[in-house]
Amino acid sequence: MLGFDTIVAVDWSSGNDTGARPRKDAIWAAVNRGGAADAPVYLRNRQVAEEWLCALFAAEQAAGRRVLAGFDFPFGYPTGFAEALTGSHDPLALWDWLAERVEDTPKQNNRFDLAGAINLQLGDGKGPFWFNGLARDIDGLSRRKDGYANPFAEKRQCEALAKGAFTCWQMGGAGAVGGQMMTGLSVLTRLRRQFDVAVWPFQAPKAQFSFIEIWPSLTVGPAPEGQIKDAWQVAEVARQIASLEVDRLATMLAVDAPEEGWIFGLGFEAELSTPPLRNDCFALPAGVHWTPVDEALDLLKDRLTAVTGIETLPATQALGRILAEPVRARRSNPPLPNTAVDGYGFAGGRDGGPHVLPLATGRAAAGDAPGQVKSGQAVRVLTGAALPTGVDTVVLQEDVRVAEGTIRFSGPIKAGANTRQAGEDVIEGQDILAAGRRITPADLALMAATGTRDIQLRKPLRVGILSTGDELVEAGETAVAGQIHDANRPMLSGVVSAFGHTCIDLGRAPDDRAALRARLDAASGKVDVILTSGGASAGDEDHMSALLQEAGAMALWRIAIKPGRPLALGMWQGVPVFGLPGNPVAALVCALVFARPAMDVLAGASWSEPQGFDVPAAFTKTKKAGRREYLRARLRDGRAEVFASEGSGRISGLSWAEGLVELPEPAATVKEGALVRYIPYGSFGL
Template sequence: MLGFDTIVAVDWSGGNDTGATPRKDAIWAAVNRKGLAESPVYLRNRQVAEEWLTALFQAEQTAGRRVLAGFDFPFGYPAGFGAAFTGSDDPLAVWDWLEQRITDTPKENNRFDLAGSLNLKLGSGKGPFWFNGLGRDVSGLARNKKDYANPFNEKRHCENLAKGAFTCWQMGGTGAVGGQMMTGLPVLARLRRQFDVAVWPFQPLDAAIAFVEIWPSLTVGAAPEGEIKDAWQVAEVARQIAALAPERLAEILAVDAPVEGWIFGLGFEDELNTPPLRNDCFALPPGVHWTPVEEALAVLQDRLSPVTGVETLTVPQALGRVLAAPVSALRSNPPLPNTAVDGYGFAGARGAGVHVLPLAQGRAAAGDAPRDLAEGHAVRVLTGAALPLGVDTVVLQEDVQLGDGTIRFSGPVKAGANTRKAGEDVVTGQEILEAGRRVTPADLALMAAVGMREIAVRKPLRVGILSTGDELVEAGETAKAGQIYDANRPMLMGLVTAFGHTCVDLGRAADDREDLRKRLDAASDKVDVILTSGGASAGDEDHMSALLQKAGAMTLWRIAIKPGRPLALGMWNGVPVFGLPGNPVAAMVCTLIFARPAMDVLAGALWSVPQGFDVPAGFTKAKKAGRREYLRARIRDGRAEVFASEGSGRISGLSWAEGLVELPEPATTINIGDPVRYIPYGSFGIGT
């Protein structure tokens, strides 16, 4: 029962009322409801915050929406504190105990006095709490850590793992959470009594409202210039949690810390701190009219980021998936020194001449544990066997004569001959695969060899394919005069599948703006990116670009490329849309050149550049200046030959070709035998 409709993130403060004007170092809250973010809310003091939270929870409860509410202060003290004052290790008993003792108004509270009295009750009056921020002395509470004594751990286990986390014993000062904790837990205790609440990780999250401990600085980077850090961070945390699939959220919440509590997202920082795509992520610099191919690719590489979630799979299940984190070896390969051949092992080198060594009984075979060998003896070893202790050299069995309990061979033999050293391939802890790599069969072998059982991978990118236009009919249907069969959708679906993504068929949309809008709305709930063909220019029936333009998130790229030119890029309900040309040849070329590397990044993979080769031309051509051209081509007799026609409507040329010849922007004349760059389809990740 871990599906939540509404995510709330709250940045708390233990200080006094901060006034009517929104400011930093105050209480801020952010709501993300069903993936839609609301503007952060400024709450000037804890009383206003409690009233706001009460109203919010009441409204969500009335609407039947489940809520996950995160608060940025510790939910538990280090082990032993609760038992010392409440007689119980139950951290929620501490909440109620504090609620009975804290007095709090917008202008003052007694947190420093309570901390001092707790220190005195423990006997020394010198800890665990410290820092007095008042203008008067407080009995039992030092202003600094001079003569400090703490009967408990300085930090909880989770805080020792979270770099930069503050101790809950510090009651004030920059970054301190002790005061926030003492003033925040009583508020949460009262809210628990008023609503159906479960507290993580102390209780099963089967209630209408879940309270979760957060620390925004753990998973959120620096705020953009001009933004209030606290306001921006809570909005980001709410977005991060809302973007998680229920099963992934369940994995992150699967924590066993029943006494001290835990910080949400600890151990998953890199995954959570993935910024969303902006509505202007495809925007080009002002004044750009014809965009060079390299500039367009640079914009995509710079502006896009992964949009896919993360899951854990066994190594065999991970074939074709994108690694979400680097993989490091759990064990060296080989784990022990071993023999590379069948032969006889012994210690040390042997010089020129004939050598005779006594032969020990038995043998060492692959899978046997290393055995001891008497000094000066030899032992039979089989390929792959761990070398017996003391053995570092092996002589081939073909070079040995067996005697009565001895072996005889001629030297010289170098020390270490015919053996493999432990870890000569991979050593324990070595990074063997980088994040963003798509797992290959060879990678499966490598990971298995070093002991990997499970790895974190990106979920497949879900790519929706939509064709537009009244002129289109499905292949096999009756085509009326003026109608054509839809060739783009099956082609694009094949390409997307070959790229390793999950393809979602969105069908065909008529030349009707409202119909297209409904299809985009429906698609944005079930795919990560949308590829459309047709309607991407600026004509009367180019509804795709018109809709994206009206949504305020569209850039019509006029790219200096042939075939192609118009490419409508934009965002629809947070989902990137690639509006490809309607011509099949141009649609395929633009998909290979632009959409393919962009989708790799969205899928969490590394930006990829297709490998091309300089080969002799088997054709002649006079190319004009201005556009980069891609010719359908194949290699025959060591030369690149191109399709007879450059017409963009000649679909047969796509099938005929086995790759593309890329001609740069400047004018050029190509003669037979001149070097040209040939990019095989395989370099784009597709077969011929």
């Protein structure tokens, strides 16, 4: 019962009311339902925050939704503190103890006084708490660590593992969490009394509401320019958790820390911290109007990063998937020295002339544990057998005569002949596969041979395919005058599947801006990238470009390419959108040249460049300067033929072709027999 409908992340503060205007170092909260994110909420003080949480939880309860709520302060103290203070090692008893004693208003609270009182009770005023942030002195609480004598551990186990984590005993100063704990745990205690709540890891997260401890800085990087760090971080944490599969979330919650508690995501930082793309990642440099193909590709290569999450799966299930982390050999291959042939093994080489060696009893076969052979003796060995101790050379059985308990053969034979050394293929601990690699059948063999069972994989990239335009109808439907059948969506769906990604059909959107906006909103929580066709230019009915422009995250790339030119690139609620041309030929060419390598990077793979070949032309053509051209082509008798028409609406040419001929930007006259670059569809992954 670990599936959650709603994720909540809260950045807490123990300071005074921060005013009506949103600001940093305040309380911020973010909500994510089913992958759809609400805007972060600014909460000016703890009383407002508690009221907001109560209202949110009541609404979620009424809707029957299960909630996982994370708060950025520790849920427990180092071992022994709870029992010393309450007589019980139960951390939730300590929560109750604190809630009865913390006095809190929007303008002040008694956290420093309470810390001093605890120090006097447990440590003669010398610890465990320290730092008095008030102007007046407080009995039992020092302003600094002078004379400090902590009877407990300085940090919890999880804080010792989390680089940069602060001790819960520090009550104030930059990064301190001591005051946040006292005020925060008191609020959570009252919420526990109102709702069905489980507190992880002290309780199994099976209630309608589950509370977890989070530390946003563990997995969230710097905020984009112009955004408040706290607001950005809670939204990112909620997004990260919402993107987890149920099984992966269960793995992260499988923690045994019954008294001290644990920071959610500790040990899984790399998996959770996949950064989202920035809204301006597609922005062109100032003054750019026409972009050469290579410059456009360089911009995509430099600015795009992986957006997919990470999961652990058996290597046997990894075919076609992308590695998130390098794979390291758990065992050498071969693990032991072994024989490459059927024959007879002995120690050392032999010079020319006849040789006679006594034959030891028994034999060594593949799978046998290595035995031992006395010096000067030989033993029967079969291909693949581990070499017995005392054997380092093998002579082929065809070269041997066995008689009267001996073997007889003629030299010379080189020491080490017909054997394989341990680790001559792969050494234990060696990286055998790199992150970003798409797993092949040969990789499965390599991982199995070196003892690899489970590996870290990128989750499949979810690509939404959307067609736009009132003129489109489905194949098989009646098309009235002025309408055409939608050819782009099935074509692009096939392309995406061939690339190894998960295709999600988003259907057709009419030439209506509100309807298109609703379609994009619905898709943003279900896909990692959107491919659209049509509406990518700047005309009256080009609503895709207009919406991306309204969102403040759109760039219309006019690329020096034929067929193609307009490519609308933008972001919709954090999801990259590739607005391809509406003409099918241009849509396919732009998908192969631009969308394919971009989607590889978004999926966590390495940037890919198609392999082309110089072949003689079976055509003639005069080309103007300025644009790179891609001609539908195929190879026949070792020469490149091109389709008779270059019209971008001639879909039959796409089916006729088996690849593309690429002609560079300069003017050229191609004559029959001249070398041209031919790129087969297979080089694009089709």
